Amino acid sequence: MASLAACSFVALNIFLLFLAAFAGRDFYKILGVSKSASLNQIKKAYRKLAKELHPDKNPDDEEANQRFQDLGAAYEVLSDSDKRKKYDKHGEEGLKKGDMSGDPFSSFFGDFGFFGGGREESREIPRGGDIVMDLDVMLEELYSGNFVEVLRYKPVAKPARGTRKCNCRTEMVTQQLGPGRFQMTQQQVCDDCPNVKMVPEEKLLEIEIEPGMRDGQEYPFVAEGEPHIDGEPGDLRFKIKQQKHRKFERRGDDLYTNVTITLQDALSGFEMDIKHLDGHLVHVVRDKITWPGARMRKAGEGMPNYENNNVRGQLFITFDIEFPKGTLTEEEKEEIAKVLKQDSKQVVYNGLQSRFFA
Known part of the structure; x- marks a missing residue:
């Protein structure tokens, strides 16, 4: 008895050592979510904490900076389904070493049975098909965020009369053909x-359009896909389809727009305001000559970054010149020549390649 108790005590200590080695950081605790949290809940928690702990808001706080780094590591793992599975199974240390088949503790203790009986083979649960649907989203919604409600008619299993064959599987059956003679055949076996x-x-689904979401990005609803009569339903995924905008073009996190000005504004300078996607005004000042195709950059006026809303892209403004129509008098032409101080000059070149050749 004493020997058995000593062995159990040693085994327990070894188990605790292994547990500490494989545990690492508690990513769920860092994000403040439960282990059953959905991907959407994980993203919400990350965005909220990232805004609070961002180094720009805590420039002299080393603890906040470390928490921000831990937060990034936690989000990187828990937002990736494959990494999350490995983390749930083996902890942070298991991620560094790659996926390890089976239980790390059982591989150490073997079949001594300190912590329970042997393994049972689990049969794979059948699963219904996934559904992918396009969701048209305006650029304003992708900039500021929004909530969209979608009405879903989902097939649900209800009790009916009678019985049916289910859980059908193939099993090996042994038949005795005679003394010392056996035959093994495959046979389908079903349950009633x-x-x-x-x-x-009818079910109402609420979709959160998160700031910075990108065209083609998917928003999942777990177990809202096609049902399976003998298993689990698949998933429903909405794919973001960004609609074309009248004023802005999006490329990554940057925005592009064009402004047409008069020739007088191009030569004399001007001030103007551009109404942004959320209604705020972007002030533009030009106090020098603006040539056709000139481009201005406004930092921080692009789209919010999806992973970190504290970071924003840039707004690029390209200027087009509207020339006056009509005919100038000889006196007006002479006055313009005096002001511009340019001689008449024409250059012919291949605009699709380069104006100058080596």
Whole structure:
């Protein structure tokens, strides 16, 4: 008895050592979410904490900077389904060493049975198909964020009369053909289950359009896809389809727009305001000559970055010149020549390649 107790004590200590080695940082605790949190909940928690702990808001706080780095590491793992599975199974240390098949503790203790019986083979649960649907989203919504409601008619299993064959599988059956003679054959075996019928039910889904979301990005609803009569339903995924905008073009996190000005503004300078996607005004000042195709950059006036809303892209403004129509008198032409102080000059070149050749 004493020997058995000593062995159990040693085994328990070894187990605790292994547990400490494989545990690492608690990413769920860092993000402040439960282990069953959805991807959307993880993203919300990250965005909220990233704004609070960002180094720009805490320039002299080393603790906040370290928490911000831990927050980034936690989000990187928990927002990736494959990494999250490995983390849940092996902890942070398991991520560094790559995926390890089976339980790390059982591989050490073998089949001594300190912590329970042997393994049971689990049969794979059948799963319904995934559904992917396009969701048209305006650029204003991708800039500021929004909530969209979608009505979903989902087939739901309801009890019906009778029974049905279910959980069908192939098993090996041994038949004795005679003394010392056996034959093994495959045979389909099914269970008898209560009968069900699929009835469509109305369900309202709320989709959060998060600031900085990108065209083609998917928003998942777990278990809202096609049902499976003997298993689990698939997932429903909405794919963001960014709509074309009348004033702005998006490229990554940057925005592009064009402004047409008069020739007088181009020569004399001007001031103007551009109404942005959320309604705020971007002030533009030009106190020098503006040539056709001139481009101005406004830092921080682009789209918010999806991973970190504290970071924003840039707004690029390209100017076009509207020339006056009509005919000038000889006196007006002479006055313009005096003001511009330019001689008449024409250059012919290949605009699709280069104006100058080596």
